[in-house]
Amino acid sequence: MLTLYGFGRVNSKVVGFTRDLRVLWALEELGLPYQVHGVDHPSGELRGDAFLRMNPFAQVPVLDDNGFVLTESAAILLYLAEKTGRLIPSELEGRAQVTRWCFAALSSVELPLSQLLMVDLLGASDPTGAQRRPGLVKYSERVLGALEDWLGSRAYLVGEAFTVADILMATVLREVRNAGVLEGFPKVSAYRVRCESRPAWQRTLDAYEQRLGVPAGSTR
Missing domain, CATH: 3.40.30.10 (Glutaredoxin)
Structure with a gap:
């Protein structure tokens, strides 16, 4: 067990x-x-x-x-x-791509998004939050733009199959679902909804x- x-x-x-x-x-x-x-x-x-x-x-x-x-x-x-x-391909190259996107979700995409989340959660109790937020929004938009381009016509990060990399990325994107930054990225937003619609x-x-x-x- x-x-x-x-x-x-x-x-x-x-x-x-x-x-x-x-x-x-x-x-x-x-x-x-x-x-x-x-x-x-x-x-x-x-x-x-x-x-x-x-x-x-x-x-x-x-x-x-x-x-x-x-x-x-x-x-x-x-x-x-x-x-x-x-939730992972059987061939070496496919597994490597899943690993790649796991790292990308946590080291590239989550870095600004998690900081933005904390600024919004702490609110007035963070004395520098209001000053830092615009820069974090800009940083977040840069990585979300890269993700928007990557998704293109892809259903998921590594082609058409849902993998553990998508679990990580979707949960990272949840961190800013109420922050307004996803609104300018329709493919990213649709991707998050697609992942979260799974039973x-x-x-x-x-x-x-x-x-x-x-x-x-x-x-x-």
Whole structure:
């Protein structure tokens, strides 16, 4: 049985943006049996000795596959894809392209988007947020423009097949779904909607909202 350490309690401002969602989505897509160990972030459980032995960075998600422990959301997604032979091409070149886009989602696209998300979440409590936001919007638009061009007529990042790279990219794009920056990128916006329309994602959100005790539909 796979065990995923995800959030059981977390600051309400970040509900719907947490990175355990990426792995939960993959698990639902793959139909693997798993259980969720809900970690209590506000109580400091991530800083406890038991958790730090699994992840010294005190972060979720953490996957425990019958004693094999793995951290970092992209690494976990690639591991699950390789383990099952699904959500990733069978040939070397195709797998390399999926890996490439996993890195791109987290190192190229998420970098400005996550900063913009934090500025918007913190609001007035961030004394320099209003000054930094225009620059972050410009930075975000640059990477989104590159993604817009890449998608072109492609349904997904690596051709016509949905892969773990799309899970990562779609969850990254969720970070700015309310920031207004996606409006000028119709192909990126349509791509995000296409990914989030998958039944596995809907099941993921339903279970996530129930576990965190938030109103149904509030994370859409």
